[in-house]
Amino acid sequence: MEILAALLVLLVIFRAPLAGALSAAQLQTWTTVFVSVMVQAVPFLVFGVLLSAVIAVFVPRSFWARALPRHPALAVPVASAAGVVLPGCECGSVPIAGSLIRRGVTPAAALAFLLAAPAINPIVLTATAVAFPANPEMVLGRALASLVVAMVMGWLWLRLGRADWIRLPHRPDLDGVSRGRAFWAAVRHDVTHAGGFLVLGAMAAASINVLVPERWLQTLADNPVLSVLALAVLAVLLSICSEADAFVAASLSQFSLTSRLVFLVVGPMVDLKLISMQAGVFGRRFAFRFAPTTFVVATLVAVAVGAILW
Amino acid sequence: MNRQAQAVVLLLLGGAVLKASFTDLYLRYVKEGLRPFLIAAALVLVVAAVMTLWYDLRPAATAEPDEDHGHDHGHGHGTGGGHHEPRVGWLLILPVLGLLLIAPPALGSYAAGQAGTALASQQVSDYPPLPDGDPVRVAMLDYASRALFDKGQSIGDRRVVLTGFVAGGGPGGEPILARMILSCCAADGRPIKLGMAGNAPTGLAEDTWIEVTGRYSDRVAKDPVNEADIPYVTVESWREVPVPKQQYE
Numbered sequence: 001m002e003i004l005a006a007l008l009v010l011l012v013i014f015r016a017p018l019a020g021a022l023s024a025a026q027l028q029t030w031t032t033v034f035v036s037v038m039v040q041a042v043p044f045l046v047f048g049v050l051l052s053a054v055i056a057v058f059v060p061r062s063f064w065a066r067a068l069p070r071h072p073a074l075a076v077p078v079a080s081a082a083g084v085v086l087p088g089c090e091c092g093s094v095p096i097a098g099s100l101i102r103r104g105v106t107p108a109a110a111l112a113f114l115l116a117a118p119a120i121n122p123i124v125l126t127a128t129a130v131a132f133p134a135n136p137e138m139v140l141g142r143a144l145a146s147l148v149v150a151m152v153m154g155w156l157w158l159r160l161g162r163a164d165w166i167r168l169p170h171r172p173d174l175d176g177v178s179r180g181r182a183f184w185a186a187v188r189h190d191v192t193h194a195g196g197f198l199v200l201g202a203m204a205a206a207s208i209n210v211l212v213p214e215r216w217l218q219t220l221a222d223n224p225v226l227s228v229l230a231l232a233v234l235a236v237l238l239s240i241c242s243e244a245d246a247f248v249a250a251s252l253s254q255f256s257l258t259s260r261l262v263f264l265v266v267g268p269m270v271d272l273k274l275i276s277m278q279a280g281v282f283g284r285r286f287a288f289r290f291a292p293t294t295f296v297v298a299t300l301v302a303v304a305v306g307a308i309l310w
Numbered sequence: 311m312n313r314q315a316q317a318v319v320l321l322l323l324g325g326a327v328l329k330a331s332f333t334d335l336y337l338r339y340v341k342e343g344l345r346p347f348l349i350a351a352a353l354v355l356v357v358a359a360v361m362t363l364w365y366d367l368r369p370a371a372t373a374e375p376d377e378d379h380g381h382d383h384g385h386g387h388g389t390g391g392g393h394h395e396p397r398v399g400w401l402l403i404l405p406v407l408g409l410l411l412i413a414p415p416a417l418g419s420y421a422a423g424q425a426g427t428a429l430a431s432q433q434v435s436d437y438p439p440l441p442d443g444d445p446v447r448v449a450m451l452d453y454a455s456r457a458l459f460d461k462g463q464s465i466g467d468r469r470v471v472l473t474g475f476v477a478g479g480g481p482g483g484e485p486i487l488a489r490m491i492l493s494c495c496a497a498d499g500r501p502i503k504l505g506m507a508g509n510a511p512t513g514l515a516e517d518t519w520i521e522v523t524g525r526y527s528d529r530v531a532k533d534p535v536n537e538a539d540i541p542y543v544t545v546e547s548w549r550e551v552p553v554p555k556q557q558y559e
Contacts, residue, residue: 243493
């Protein structure tokens with residue numbers, strides 16, 4: 001990841017020679033999209049980090065033991081459902097999930113929460129209803145498919161996951177210091193850490209936004225299999241926040257409803273900035289297994305739900 | 311990256327976001343409604359930076375132990391030398407530079423040409439009458455959806471005033487009137503495109519903002535990007551206008 005960071009920094013520094021290959025308009029659009037992804041994500045990141053610092057410092061470990069069912073397989077659906085009520089963006093839920101694992105919550109439940117929180121909450125579902133006025137079943141399909149994916153991934157982790165894949169970053173020890181000090185240390189550390197990876201993800205998303213013109217997609221829209229794959233991959237690459245992706249999906253009208261449902265289910269769970277942040281917060285070994293698996297599960301579940309609905 | 315460097319980066323980021331939200335700069339990137347959250351988040355960043363520096367620079371007498379108490383983490387230090395702290399945090403300087411030094415413009419004709427018109431899905435076709443006034447000022451999105459999905463019935467013979475920028479890439483290569491709409495941030499910005507018939511402006515550079523007065527036209531063309539319909543307006547007159555504060559609709 002450091003190598004990737006260094007590469008991208010070099011790209012930014014030596015962008016003048018590269019600008020010859022890219023037009024000025026492309027470069028300008030790149031900068032606009034990069035800055036706006038960052039500006040848009042800052043409030044979500046900061047509030048996610050504040051909540052995760054509260055969890056880390058002020059919520060006693062015993063609370064989670066009481067709040068969640070003792071059996072991990074039962075804790076997964078409860079955690080997924082908890083994700084529904086918490087309106088947030090994917091950038092905020094990564095540090096929260098990291099904090100939950102630190103505080104002794106079973107990783108399966110924390111991961112189910114990580115996937116469910118940005119995908120199905122009141123704000124996202126309302127936005128979906130507004131974006132698809134003629135297809136209210138899209139809201140149902142999105143909620144159902146996302147919830148199923150979150151739970152399946154949680155249970156998959158119980159069966160196949162290995163605890164040593166998750167390597168939470170070294171962080172200033174929060175025990176034994178005053179609560180105020182521990183709280184602000186957690187905030188500072190998480191914002192710089194998760195925020196740095198967010199910058200990487202935002203740069204990647206801006207590059208895709210500029211380099212992949214929408215008209216390429218046109219040729220894929222008529223084939224039912226290719227259209228699903230194309231929109232699943234596009235959801236990963238574009239990294240649009242989950243509050244807005246329904247409007248983008250609505251404008252991709254040449255694609256089938258099922259492939260657009262895939263776009264809506266995959267996007268909040270796997271995208272470039274999320275992969276980058278997950279690699280930072282949970283470690284690379286985790287992210288490079290978790291993200292592809294989530295991608296496959298989300299695509300399959302969304303196609304199945306789409307087949308039932310339409 | 312030690313704690314003080316992190317504090318400085320946070321301070322810069324918070325300061326840059328604060329500055330952007332107290333000028334109109336933030337409107338180029340996000341919706342107006344995000345402003346209170348931007349200000350609150352920026353203040354948190356500034357406070358986090360100040361608290362870090364305060365805890366760090368306080369006299370050693372009151373400093374609390376930094377040693378490893380983390381029996382459950384095993385490797386819980388990193389507060390001392392700071393060599394374990396994330397170097398990736400330096401990247402947060404980039405958005406600061408982007409906001410303070412470059413301050414890139416709002417999305418314009420290039421982005422509009424890349425994406426298909428946003429009015430692709432069938433909307434509800436129940437439109438209230440236009441507000442009073444002649445000519446009446448309407449939003450591009452409003453005009454375009456009335457023209458497409460209401461076949462112009464709720465516009466009738468009224469004269470309308472539309473504000474947008476000139477973009478290339480109309481169906482026949484002629485300039486079109488465009489405006490970007492945002493749902494969240496500029497990454498999801500999508501264009502509304504309008505063809506101009508009648509006394510259409512010629513010879514204007516792309517990204518020139520104009521105000522067009524005209525009437526409904528039943529002409530429709532296909533957007534080459536996503537095969538969706540682009541409605542037209544019959545232009546009676548037009549004039550150049552300064553770039554509006556709120557460039558997105």
